[in-house]
Amino acid sequence: xxxxxxxxxxxxxxxxxxxxxxxxxxxxxxxxxxxxxxxxxxxxxxxxxxxxxxxxxxxxxxxxxxxxxxxxxxxxxxxxxxxxxxxxxxxxxxxxxxxxxxxxxxxxxxxxxxxxxxxxxxxxxxxxxxxxxxxxxxxxxxxxxxxxxxxxxxxxxxxxxxxxxxxxxxxxxxxxxxxxxxxxxxxxxxxxxxxxxxxxxxxxxxxxxxxxxxxxxxxxxxxxxxxxxxxxxxxxxxxxxxxxxxxxxxxxxxxxxxxxxxxxxxxxxxxxxxxxxxxxxxxxxxxxxxxxxxxxxxxxxxxxxxxxxxxxxxxxxxxxxxxxxxxxxxxxxxxxxxxxxxxxxxxxxxxxxxxxxxxxxxxxxxxxxxxxxxxxxxxxxxxxxxxxxxx
Amino acid sequence: xxxxxxxxxxxxxxxxxxxxxxxxxxxxxxxxxxxxxxxxxxxxxxxxxxxxxxxxxxxxxxxxxxxxxxxxxxxxxxxxxxxxxxxxxxxxxxxxxxxxxxxxxxxxxxxxxxxxxxxxxxxxxxxxxxxxxxxxxxxxxxxxxxxxxxxxxxxxxxxxxxxxxxxxxxxxxxxxxxxxxxxxxxxxxxxxxxxxxxxxxxxxxxxxxxxxxxxxxxxxxxxxxxxxxxxxxxxxxxxxxxxxxxxxxxxxxxxxxxxxxxxxxxxxxxxxxxxxxxxxxxxxxxxxxxxxxxxxxxxxxxxxxxxxxxxxxxxxxxxxxxxxxxxxxxxxxxxxxxxxxxxxxxx
Numbered sequence: 237x238x239x240x241x242x243x244x245x246x247x248x249x250x251x252x253x254x255x256x257x258x259x260x261x262x263x264x265x266x267x268x269x270x271x272x273x274x275x276x277x278x279x280x281x282x283x284x285x286x287x288x289x290x291x292x293x294x295x296x297x298x299x300x301x302x303x304x305x306x307x308x309x310x311x312x313x314x315x316x317x318x319x320x321x322x323x324x325x326x327x328x329x330x331x332x333x334x335x336x337x338x339x340x341x342x343x344x345x346x347x348x349x350x351x352x353x354x355x356x357x358x359x360x361x362x363x364x365x366x367x368x369x370x371x372x373x374x375x376x377x378x379x380x381x382x383x384x385x386x387x388x389x390x391x392x393x394x395x396x397x398x399x400x401x402x403x404x405x406x407x408x409x410x411x412x413x414x415x416x417x418x419x420x421x422x423x424x425x426x427x428x429x430x431x432x433x434x435x436x437x438x439x440x441x442x443x444x445x446x447x448x449x450x451x452x453x454x455x456x457x458x459x460x461x462x463x464x465x466x467x468x469x470x471x472x473x474x475x476x477x478x479x480x481x482x483x484x485x486x487x488x489x490x491x492x493x494x495x496x497x498x499x500x501x502x503x504x505x506x507x508x509x510x511x512x513x514x515x516x517x518x519x520x521x522x523x524x525x526x527x528x529x530x531x532x533x534x535x536x537x538x539x540x541x542x543x544x545x546x547x548x549x550x551x552x553x554x555x556x557x558x559x560x561x562x563x564x565x566x567x568x569x570x571x572x573x574x575x576x577x578x579x580x581x582x583x584x585x586x587x588x589x590x591x592x593x594x595x596x597x598x599x600x601x602x603x604x605x606x607x608x609x610x611x612x613x614x615x616x617x618x619x620x621x622x623x624x625x626x627x
Numbered sequence: 628x629x630x631x632x633x634x635x636x637x638x639x640x641x642x643x644x645x646x647x648x649x650x651x652x653x654x655x656x657x658x659x660x661x662x663x664x665x666x667x668x669x670x671x672x673x674x675x676x677x678x679x680x681x682x683x684x685x686x687x688x689x690x691x692x693x694x695x696x697x698x699x700x701x702x703x704x705x706x707x708x709x710x711x712x713x714x715x716x717x718x719x720x721x722x723x724x725x726x727x728x729x730x731x732x733x734x735x736x737x738x739x740x741x742x743x744x745x746x747x748x749x750x751x752x753x754x755x756x757x758x759x760x761x762x763x764x765x766x767x768x769x770x771x772x773x774x775x776x777x778x779x780x781x782x783x784x785x786x787x788x789x790x791x792x793x794x795x796x797x798x799x800x801x802x803x804x805x806x807x808x809x810x811x812x813x814x815x816x817x818x819x820x821x822x823x824x825x826x827x828x829x830x831x832x833x834x835x836x837x838x839x840x841x842x843x844x845x846x847x848x849x850x851x852x853x854x855x856x857x858x859x860x861x862x863x864x865x866x867x868x869x870x871x872x873x874x875x876x877x878x879x880x881x882x883x884x885x886x887x888x889x890x891x892x893x894x895x896x897x898x899x900x901x902x903x904x905x906x907x908x909x910x911x912x913x914x915x916x917x918x919x920x921x922x923x924x925x926x927x928x929x930x931x932x933x934x935x936x937x938x939x940x941x942x943x944x945x946x947x948x949x950x951x952x953x954x955x956x957x958x959x960x961x962x963x964x965x966x967x968x969x970x971x972x973x974x
Contacts, residue, residue, distance in 0.1 A: 276934070277934045277935060278934075312920065314916055314919065314920060314933075315933065315934045317934050319881070320874065320876050320877045321677070321877065322912070322916075324673075324677075324870070325673070325674065325677070325912075325913055325916070326916065328669065328670045328673040328674075329670045329913075329916070329917070331669070331670070332668045332669050332670035333670075343876075344874055344876030344877070345876075347781040347872060347874045347876075348781070348870065348872050348874050348876075348877065349872075350783075350872065351783065351870070351871040351872050352870075355795055368780055412770075413770075413876075414778075414780070414781070414874070414875075414876075417778070
């Protein structure tokens with residue numbers, strides 16, 4: 237009896253040892269865990285939902301094709317309703333579950349998480365294109381997969397300087413938040429550094445406003461010739477209607493978060509002639525990069541026209557992250573945050589098939605795109621005027 | 628079996644814990660708090676740390692609303708004052724973290740007293756709106772006073788340093804936050820054994836009667852605002868140091884409402900209740916989220932509706948508490964305790 241007990245104990249120790257050895261290394265067929273937070277039902281849910289669909293769509297598409305060299309991407313996601321606390325909570329949860337990369341969303345949560353991601357060494361991409369996130373010396377694990385808001389502003393100013401004779405008076409209408417204010421000071425600095433003959437003033441667009449007549453009156457007194465809008469589509473559409481209603485002879489230029497299908501639908505006739513600085517092409521543009529998401533959506537019984545340009549924005553943001561992970565896997569390295577960061581910094585010319593300008597990062601810059609396209613609303617469609625313009 | 632509490636000395640009367648059962652419960656709690664960080668994952672430690680910080684803030688709000696009867700919708704603003712004061716002193720003026728946090732407590736208390744000035748004349752809904760205005764004004768100042776707060780850019784706060792090492796791990800933060808929660812709890816419990824605390828309660832129960840018996844109502848209302856804000860300032864300063872980033876989006880009106888919900892669910896006018904409420908309001912959403920994640924693959928349609936369900940559950944819980952137990956979790960706990968103390972008798 238005593239001997240049986242000893243054999244049993246030895247057997248158990250052996251079994252435990254074997255189990256321990258088996259669990260130590262990561263198997264090459266294990267899924268690669270990526271965390272994500274989306275705003276589906278919060279204040280930015282209107283653009284957050286197609287973006288989230290794009291990220292998830294790309295992962296489903298890639299997994300259906302066999303994943304990354306046979307390894308599936310396990311995307312852990314949740315709607316965080318644009319709440320910073322919830323974002324932090326979900327981030328901590330996903331990190332404890334072993335994620336190696338993270339797809340964020342808003343400016344507030346991206347800012348709030350930036351110290352944590354640096355300490356945890358988790359590469360992070362979000363839809364916040366603040367220039368403050370592009371310097372690896374300050375934020376080594378943040379990657380901005382688009383033209384920064386400040387560059388979009390510089391591009392808009394450059395376009396105005398090249399396409400308007402006389403002294404332009406610029407009124408920047410912006411969302412009253414860090415997102416809205418992000419490019420304002422950089423725009424003023426750009427005018428000064430380039431010695432442009434422009435007037436420049438900014439006007440905060442109060443949230444929940446039913447009209448912007450008061451702000452427009454001030455802009456009129458300024459002698460406004462151009463209005464640059466750094467806001468999301470619905471307030472921008474309201475502004476466009478007010479501009480038309482007041483009969484103002486100004487050119488309106490939307491930066492990326494208001495230059496979308498939602499703006500055109502909401503503004504109606506008032507959208508005609510409005511210009512846009514778009515890092516991500518309108519889905520009506522006939523670029524080869526639209527083929528894959530379009531076919532994937534077709535297989536789901538949907539169309540890219542219904543989803544809009546934010547879908548491809550999410551799709552290709554995730555595609556860049558997946559490419560970096562693939563590069564790590566192909567190199568035979570362990571898929572870890574630092575390895576993905578290095579791989580991202582080696583991506584220099586990621587081709588999105590015309591959906592955006594080529595995307596690339598370096599060890600000294602995490603600014604994914606240097607330029608953006610210039611578009612104009614013609615017959616209710618964002619139509620490309622210039623395919624690439626750099627500041 | 629103890630049939631009653633018979634004190635023979637005044638010191639026994641003054642003790643915070645009076646029966647053996649009290650001491651046993653406290654020991655069990657201390658053992659639990661001592662063991663938890665060694666077995667909990669980093670995720671759960673994060674949640675516990677957030678509960679701790681929320682508990683300090685909720686104790687502060689409970690001093691004002693639960694004990695003095697002055698409703699406040701400006702909690703988010705006071706948290707912001709604490710966070711930005713600590714953040715600016717630590718990051719810009721390079722003050723040591725403990726000093727920065729201590730200064731934040733004092734500054735928030737001062738700001739609280741100033742914002743509490745309308746409370747001298749107002750109460751009820753009118754005061755609620757006045758404090759709501761304070762919330763809006765504070766956040767406006769934070770967002771636009773670029774030179775001091777950094778405005779739109781968030782403020783990066785250096786990690787505290789001890790023994791030449793930066794304090795980063797959730798494990799160490801757990802002990803720091805726990806120590807401060809204990810300190811805040813003891814301070815609040817003792818506050819209501821002093822004349823000051825009793826004046827607060829007298830004002831809450833009937834301000835005219837309090838005035839008649841010699842309580843200078845306006846003075847003690849301001850004291851209540853100051854002390855309450857001091858606690859909230861501590862919570863804000865801890866948040867700044869623990870998260871090492873201060874962004875105004877963390878201190879919105881939603882936060883003020885969440886804190887009010889914490890003290891309603893936990894128990895108005897109960898220090899322990901504030902802690903229960905902070906735990907409830909932090910842990911339950913996390914649990915709902917985790918439940919949501921586990922059903923994501925099985926019931927994708929339901930998981931899409933999760934945030935709505937979460938909000939609905941929250942609303943329902945608050946309504947149910949208001950109807951069935953307005954004195955919150957603290958009162959439920961008291962009833963359970965009394966049941967076992969008196970068993971097998973009903974009372």
